[in-house]
Amino acid sequence: MGEEFEAAGQFATGALLARSVDSETASAGPQPDAAHGICLNCGTALVGAHCHRCGQSGHVHRSLGAIWHEILHGVVHFEGKMWRTLPMLAWRPGELTRRYIGGERARFVSPMALFLFSVFTLFATLSILGIAPPSDFGMPNAELAAGISEQRVDVERRLERATVRRDDAGRTAEERQKAAADVARYSEALSALSQVEPVIARNAANDTTYQTGWKRLDKGIEKLNRNPGLAMYKLQANSYKFSWLLIPLSVPFVWLMFAWKRQFRVYDHAVFVTYSIAFMSLLFIVLTIFAAIFPGDTGMAIVSIVAMIVPPIHIYRQLRGAYSLRRRSAIARMLVLCIFINVIAVLFLVLVLGLGLVS
Structure with missing residues (x-):
């Protein structure tokens, strides 16, 4: 039961943290059409429902029910942006990326907010389903x-x-x-x-422990040899804590595919990468839940087929829409990016394992 409460806490924390990152989010609850007086945050005279200077709502809550409303609103509502963002992320990812880069920020959940939400939800799902590395892995x-x-x-x-x-x-x-x-x-x-x-x-x-000369790393290697199961657990935990490293690791590889196109900036590639990783995390969540509901051979076959087909198609659609590419150009870049993804995954695992050994 403790794992279920912990997983629920991770989900709620991810949603609330994502909502706080999404800087365009306004306060929860119904708002009046107009407000009068001064802003309680910065003292500016109000001319509407929100302060035009700092963005705070003109109506503030001071009740216990408002706190629970704020929590539930942050977890499941995202000010309505989530329900506009998720369908576009699934079916028109390229258009979503292009529109967000073009300046339509208030309509959609920001890439980083969606990334945080998906990562927290992913690990909450793994905790609820009891998916974890084996504790008795290996025997010296x-x-x-x-x-x-x-x-x-x-x-x-x-x-x-x-x-x-x-x-x-x-x-x-x-x-x-x-x-x-x-x-x-x-x-x-x-x-x-x-x-x-x-x-x-x-x-x-x-059996001798490999010595690197770096005391912290040598101590971590010694722990790995002594207890491989604990090392696997730390690898999973570090993958959760340092998942954000996937973004800076991926951006240079995407930039390489458009290095000669001056109209695209690093920011554009970062938005592309962050939305893409968020979608893959959400897809993994759906497939994991589906496999838990249908654990037989048929269910696993469906999961395998979807896992092989959907990601390349999604990458192709996002590339073509976000960068206005022709069909052949998008397919070629999709194939190259699929190769890059394997390199990125290896680099991420090496970094996470290294961070686990020295921590």
Whole structure:
């Protein structure tokens, strides 16, 4: 139950944080057509429902119900922008990107706000569904050697007892025959363990932690070798905390595809990348929930097909619409960008793993 509450908290936090990042968002609740007096924030004379200088609403709430209304409004409403943004992000991503770059900021959720919302929602979904890296991942050679040694001692003890039963003249012929079969079985197991144990022991003796000379990194590598399961958990946690690194990692690769086109700026590529990553995160959420509802082979087949087909098509449509490309040019850049995505993913994993080792 604790994981479900934590996941719900992550979802609400992401929505509220995204709403705060979206600087065009106004206060929740119904607003009058006109307001009089002065702004309680900056002291400017009001000429409408909002202050024309700082943007604060002319009507402020001072009730407990208003706090809950603000929370629910921030989580599910986004001032109505979410319901305009999501359909365009799914079906007309290029037009959404172009219009936002062109200056239509108040109508849509900003790229960074949508990115934050999608990332928080993604990890909240993973927490609710209990999807996490295995805690018992890997087994160092030293632990394996110790386990084999304990197993050999146990087999030797069983063999000794079986031998005593076999040689006991006071037992029946049937009991001695059964004891003899146990002696043969334990002897065979002991022979196999005796052959494996030296190899594992030799590998354990040769296990040395790679030393880089950087104490913090060497300590992290030592922890990784000692507890790979914990390292996998930290990798997932760092992927969540440092997911924003995907944006600065991706922008240079998109810029390379348009380096000779002066009309496109780095800001344009950043908007393109951020909206694209937000869509992929939301798509992953939908596919994860679908796989949880339909866990059979048919469900997994549908998830696999959608995961292979939808992302390239979405990238193509966003490229063509955002940069006003012809069909062949958009397809070519889509194929190049798909290759770049693999490089970006590797760079991101290396950075996240490195940050986990030194933290």
